[in-house]
Amino acid sequence: MTNEKNIAIEAKNVNVYYGTKHVLKDINIAIEKNSVVAFIGPSGCGKSTFIRCFNRMNDFIESFRKEGDIIINNKEIYDRSIQVEELRKEVGMVFQKPNPFPKTIFENVVYGLRIQGENNKKTLRETAEKCLRDAALWDEVKDDLNKSALELSGGQQQRLCIARTLAVKPSIILMDEPASALDPISTSKIEDLITVLKKDYTIVIVTHNMQQAARVSDKTAFFYLGDMVEFEKTQTLFTNPQKELTQNYITGRFG
């Protein structure tokens, strides 16, 4: 299995079932490197299930079954030869609710490196600074690295989680509603950060906030009842969607 040169994630004829429930139906998508792709759609449409397939977060669900191929770095990621821990180094994830560990800010950022056996203080310090800078948090926390991460605001905690994700050097970052629990200023910081990060990473974001999808993404995929109805340049999808179903959803005429 190989990806096209400029493709970070490719899904081919992906079907997902939870028991007998068919939750993703024959999805085909190619996500370009260094792009931001947004998944939108009503609750239960399958968008979160799909994004969680990219780093095998659904493995823990007993009734989960997948057909078809998801190819990252020229490998089908559900292949037996794939080690999930290695996959998750390559494909990081940021969740809806910030989930810092009850440790210091510094230890949160370097946690992944320590797990990998990295104990060199200089390396850890340099990595922490770089990742906090990349996550646009350094200026706010540089004098408080030994404070508990739990003392940070929600927006700062979310950026800390992004810094923690960056520390293990992924090439892909998945974001599942990363700003839905944040105030508008923190949301704006996360959105600015996404735009900056795409220079070095491929980002897939699930969001219910359609204006957010419109603001940050290059391409948007609209999901409905397990189908990927439309996958288009974001500008096109929000100005002139080709499918009536998409138009009805984004204009609020749904259901």
Place this chain on the structure above:
Amino acid sequence: MSNLLPALTQLRENLTTMMEMVKSMFSSAYTAVKTNDLTIVEDIIHKENRVNALELLIDAECENIIALYNPVAVDLRFVLSVSRINYNLERMGDLSVSIAKYIKQLKESFDPELMKQARTDEMFQTCLSMLENAIDAFSNQDTAVARKIFYQDELVDEINILSNTLIAEHSQKNPEKIRTNLFLFSIIKKLERFGDMSENIAEEIIFHIEAQVLKHTKPAKQKP
């Protein structure tokens, strides 16, 4: 989102009212040219105030809808097109007022033979029909009717060019009529602008419905 649809419906109703008012003003201006009836002129000037007030109301509604509801896709195109149609309609109302004011300043009637040769009647009727088609196209979401306006504008342009020579020649032969002829010449120029603005409205209706931008694309307009 749930309040967006009523807001869009209200916007549509207000723009339709504005279209009908401008049509009424223009139709009255046409009658005034034919009859020199100065009471009609006063009526047109009075209606202009109402059109101006409607223009401001529609502007505010467009601004509110964008600010409050973040419309996208067909809804966004609708609001943008209404905003631009609104601007054109207000100008078309102004043109009708200008024509009416010329009639007020006239000391004598236009030469009937010159008007006939210059096809002024046909030009007025075509302009009126263009606006009626615009109203029809907007109300019924009918881009085929909107496209008729492009062809009608060609006729208006043709009559405009023809009238230049005719009025110039008539004025040379009848120098005592120059002042009156200049009013006729000015009215014809206003009609030509009126046709252009009807065409702008047709472009906006097509933009709203088909998401096609036809501005400055003469050949593309000919395609159905």
